[in-house]
Amino acid sequence: MPIELAGAVNHSQYKLVMSNYTEDELAKDLENQEYKFGFTTDIESDKAPKGLNEDIIRFISAKKEEPKWLLENRLEAFALWKMMTEPDWAHVKYTKPDFQDITYYSAPKQSKKYESWEDVDPEMKETMKKLGISMEEQKRLTGTNIAVDFVMDSVSVATSFKSTLKELGIIFCSFSEAVQDYPELVRKYMGSVVPTSDNFYAALNSAVFTDGSFCYIPKGVRCPMELSTYFRINEGGTGQFERTLVVADEGSYVSYLEGCTAPQRDENQLHAAVVELVAMDNAEIKYSTVQNWYPGDKNGLGGIFNFVTKRGICGTNSKISWTQVETGSAVTWKYPSCILKGDNSIGEFYSVAVTNNYQQADTGTKMIHLGKNTKSTIISKGISAGKSHNSYRGLVQIHKNAANARNFSQCDSLLMTDECGAHTFPYIECKNSSAKIEHEATTSKIGEDQIFYCLQRGISEEKAIGLIVNGYCKEVLNQLPMEFAVEAQKLLTISLEGSVG
């Protein structure tokens, strides 16, 4: 199963701690820890058999010792899902997953992929080095040493900050923990933004989700650090279905980061997450994602199918801002959206989507204006390379009572080759004549003149493309927290290496 690592990471402090800590010391610590926590337990039996039916759902729920209401929710969702059909309106082509050939639950600890660091694919090591991921982090991400991430992330890192958060009344924990410790909160808000019946993948997620993160910021509290969760898909043949719920109570603020990674595998793997954001009156949620799930190889083999439902709801004077930098996955189907229910609420969507080789992305947003004086901004930068297809799909909906609603959308596409495709599908539904909606769109090919100019100054092509593309995406990258922006920039450069044609 997927490992979900929830940790409140104050990056600068984290780095400080790590640098005073040698690898030897870490290894020693781990030996002790491993012993102490008894990681040698055989947990093979914790894996559910492949396939999806009511028994599997009961099994998941029992494993997680869930309350009865949650099991009933799951079963209801499953019943709904069985009646639904997989949507095919997106501008993507792929072989539909066989939902009976997926493992829906597998315990975290036995999922080693590599026996030792030496076995890890050199290409992957190289990529991680370029990303500036430390050796330990690299080992953790390739799954060489599960104990490490367990210890490092759940105990040494997360817990230390958890106490700081706790003093402020902030709850930040795994979804499973939240179900056990804060069942009323979970029950109240789960499904309140993305109902089970919303769509095929949301229904599936509601039936089989395994874990995810939960976050609650109490009234008037400004969360003093970025909260971050790192998701990864580990074991072959498993699906990943996370559930994330962020609730910002009145007048609170939180910035939430989501990172993703997945090892290379030559089969397609399904990922169908649901993220719900609730921003109450005068609250603000900033949700940033850097997604680099495995995109498949140069010939389009393997890679993640990423079918995600992300939506937030805004109370009066509140604000939700989605920022995403997407470079991974074989197929992406994702539309982080805002329901601007409260008067004067604000929704923002800043997106960079990069596709290379045979990747396909159909991504965008929905801004649903219900309240008066609601405002939304959409900035989308699609970059296509290789033989990939990149589509923007956005809906701006102004309801009858949304007097003086405003929307500004800008959708830019950059083509790196003659074989790739960029498509824009903007939908506007306006039922209030006082609304002001502006839409701008451009498509351009990466400039040979720009590249030549860089080369002439001694900047090699790879770096030149990195510079030009990062410049092109600046408006979006500027929205990311510092540490994340640096990682995102490197990621953009790496995912477009050798892609001009």
Place this chain on the structure above:
Amino acid sequence: MITINDLHAKIEDKEILKGLSLEVKAGEVHAIMGPNGAGKSTLASVLAGREDYEVTAGSVSFVGEDLLELSTEERAWAGLFLAFQYPVEIPGVSNINFLRTAINETREKKDLDPISAKDFMAMVREKSALVELDAKLASRSVNEGFSGGEKKRNEIFQMAMLAPKLSILDETDSGLDIDALRIVASGVNKLKNENNATIIITHYQRLLDYIVPDFVHVLFDGKIVKTGGKELAIELEEKGYDWIKEEIAQ
């Protein structure tokens, strides 16, 4: 510094350079003049290594290396600089970031450590003053929203930052008012020393009032057809290019 011998180059099957020869030594300033369409910018592009052009014959030796064997960026690392006739805009990329990337990559090739932020900023201040480039422009996106004159000054600023061995200035004077012309010329003069060389492409002799060339060449129909001193530039200014055409026809 550079020896060009019987250079032929074509673009899309159209021969533009038709046997061009030129030698420039360290410490020299050469001016290349000629009517529109003569092939001046083509020469600059071919020397800089633009891929659209195909060299069909001839040789070029630059600081002892076979220039035509080097890639565009290798030529830059070897010390060749082109101030573009039409500098391009790179939105979202600050001038400073652009130059730092260029300088550090060049240093890396010479096994030097990256320049420190402090040294780099001191250099930016010093060199931008040289061409009276507003410090604000140095941190703006490369050429984005720059006026024509600012773009040209920015080219010379970049030249100052990169300290090349051979600079080719392609019509750097065009579109400049007299003050800007003076500033650019004085920048070029200050950068001049016995170890570097400059090729100034222009079709007005105006600039040559400020930067005095050692040689003036006339490029016509893909060849250097006449070479002289500064007085040749003045003669061209007075009489135009027709008399040259006639001379060749004879």
